[in-house]
Amino acid sequence: MDTRTDPRVRRTRRVLREALVSLILEKDYASISIKEITERAEVAYITFFRHFESLDQLLMEVLDEGLAELLGHIEALAKQSETPALETEGRLIFEYIQQKADLFRILFKSQSVTRVRKKVVQNIAAIFQKSCAPVARSGNQVTIAILSNHIATSLLSLIEWWLDNNMKPAPTQMGKVYKSLIIDSTVGAVSSLSAAATQSSAQHQGGRV
Amino acid sequence: MDTRTDPRVRRTRRVLREALVSLILEKDYASISIKEITERAEVAYITFFRHFESLDQLLMEVLDEGLAELLGHIEALAKQSETPALETEGRLIFEYIQQKADLFRILFKSQSVTRVRKKVVQNIAAIFQKSCAPVARSGNQVTIAILSNHIATSLLSLIEWWLDNNMKPAPTQMGKVYKSLIIDSTVGAVSSLSAAATQSSAQHQGGRV
């Protein structure tokens, strides 16, 4: 939506996004109708279809907007390997979520979570898979896939838990939890798992005789 | 549904459950209509409403049936603290999932995942929270809540990843992954976290002066 777009179009799309956000925050996503959104946005019913194919598409647009920023933060976090920087970056993530709490509540509340969540998990997992190149040599492909998936889903679950608990332990504390529970733990598991994987492939080769 | 229930009722409820399962496995849950279910089940449309209030309720009945068994397996797993037993129990869980793969695919595919998934996570978390009584003394309540939530969500995510990857690493290997990535890691994180929590509450007390 650059600046040369018709201002009427920009306004309409914006009020529709805002209407959906305010509705999700106060009621169940599944019970929201397009009519309800257009009424709150104060545009005609048909106007919705002139901009979006479905309610899900509008939701996607809302989430994509904010989630791009989150991925940037996580990428910065993934690059850190030293202990003090890790905790600081972890704190920054939770401070960022605190700021955009509404957006993340929507991410976890909306019913299209199945699709969206998987997409988000895959994006985060890809980030860690890249930054885990040094560790990669010791493990096989399957192990790495499991580890990056584990980190991504654990981080999302931790964020979801935190939101459900009214963001109670402060971001500083959550940064430490992130570091010890998700990163340090996973790194610690690498050695035992890669050893098991080697043993497993050896067994496979032996069994082929 | 005990044996003294009218056999016509038992049959109707059964064919409706079966119809929903077969439909979820071949298409998106959101696009399934009650009419579609009754047609596949070969019962009249109105018959659905004589047994269920909504499509979601039928789904819940299907899932509750199978998930009770899973919880039993997980409970057995949570009670183990010795290394060899832990791996064996972990393997048993993945073997069980392999048997009932359809059911678990439904759990992760259905759109009502938001509600159902949270319910399942809470049930599993409660199991680990109980069995973690010995560890409990060293950490505060918040830490324990985070840890049990972490174990529950990690286990579910691992199961989901495994299903998405056609259950490729064998249950034996997955049992080892479960042990080192989820249990050993979390246990390892307890000490550093409870230390941080103590430090944090000390800071709180100090700040009050």
Place this chain on the structure above:
DNA sequence: TTTTATATGTTATACTGTATAACTTATGTT
């Protein structure tokens, strides 16, 4: 400023899915 293009509003309509009512038929129980 007038003209032109296009976004939005209004009204009407077709369609699909949910939900229930009234009545008939089939099936299990006594």
Place this chain on the structure above:
DNA sequence: AACATAAGTTATACAGTATAACATATAAAA
């Protein structure tokens, strides 16, 4: 065989999606 009740048939009301045709408002170009 008689009775109770589950299930089938038909009709209907309603909400939400989706689109068409035409009128009106507004941005951009002349």
